[in-house]
Amino acid sequence: MSYDDQNIFAKILRGEIPSIKVYEDDRVLAFMDIMPQADGHTLVIPKASAVTLLDLDPAEAAYTIQIVQKIARAIEKAFDAKGIVLMQLSGAAAGQTVPHVHFHLIPSSIHQMRTHAAQMGDQVAITQHAEKIKAALAEID
Ligand code: AMP
Numbered sequence: 001m002s003y004d005d006q007n008i009f010a011k012i013l014r015g016e017i018p019s020i021k022v023y024e025d026d027r028v029l030a031f032m033d034i035m036p037q038a039d040g041h042t043l044v045i046p047k048a049s050a051v052t053l054l055d056l057d058p059a060e061a062a063y064t065i066q067i068v069q070k071i072a073r074a075i076e077k078a079f080d081a082k083g084i085v086l087m088q089l090s091g092a093a094a095g096q097t098v099p100h101v102h103f104h105l106i107p108s109s110i111h112q113m114r115t116h117a118a119q120m121g122d123q124v125a126i127t128q129h130a131e132k133i134k135a136a137l138a139e140i141d
Helices: 008-013 058-079 123-140
Strands: 021-024 028-032 042-046 085-087 103-106
Touching: 008 028, 008 042, 021 058, 021 123, 028 058, 028 123, 042 058, 058 103, 058 123
Parallel strands: none
Antiparallel strands: 021 028, 028 042, 042 103, 085 103
């Protein structure tokens, strides 16, 4: 699928719009979802341009999953999470709303999550959640 470099995550990657980051390296960025389905809802995205998981270079997919696991460990620690939902929507038909491949990490039960991409979260609370995740990352690194 052709990649639209004006999508919102491409703009975040270029620093054109703000995001609440918890992790960044040369290949991956992790930041807070602004419409969290649970406290601590985090997005992990490869920097490579790809719309869906099916478009993503396998090596980038493999590396991104390593970082997904690292962030999941930090979320588990930060929120004392008993379970974490890993969600990846590929294609509008699956409900994907932002056309840059991303992995959702949601410390919640699949039965208790808030509705997807429905309601803006409280920015102060989200920033506090990001601080907790960053502190946990620093401790487990
Ligand atoms: P999806 O529907 O799987 O493409 O998920 C896109 C996610 O991006 C949703 O959970 C939205 O709440 C989230 N989102 C949209 N815009 C932003 C933004 N500017 N910063 C952080 N998260 C965003």
